[in-house]
Amino acid sequence: AVVSTQSTGTAFLLNAKFNNLPLQITAQLYKALKMELITERKENAVYKVKNLVMLTKSYQEPERERKSKRSKTVDTPVQYEGADTAILSSIASHSFSWKITDETLAPMDTTTRAEEVSQGFRTVLVIPTERFLKSVDKIVETMSPES
Secondary structure (H helix, E strand, O other): OEEEEOOOOEEEEOOHHHHOOOHHHHHHHHHHHHHHHHHHHHHOHHHOOOEEEEEEEEEEOOOOEEEOOOOEEEOOOOEEEOHHHHHHHHHOOEEEEEEEEEEEOOOOOOOOOHHHOOEEEEEEEEEEHHHHHHHHHHHHHHHOOOO
């Protein structure tokens, strides 16, 4: 769904469905969205927006301390995100993230602490529409089974 405001030239693109679908279907959704934006921008003022605001999902491993005889260092946590999210993040003009406290990649039980499992994050990306349109083919190629 695209919700637009003419005064700011920004549309909010709801793409939570992209996170839970097989890659082949998601790739087709990106292609369909690109074609819809291109076609509708010519005919409908609601689609003539400068930016898209997208909500994405990722996970981050907890920080792990590495101990050695001389120093104590902390490894940089590894962030897991879809290939499409990585590309969209690279073209975003602005973004911010927050941790989802009740979402992890591991089941919680009495022996596992929240700090020991990968935590869920949400990120809001502000993506210029022209950059998005130019990147869709790369996203689709990355997500195709042959990649």
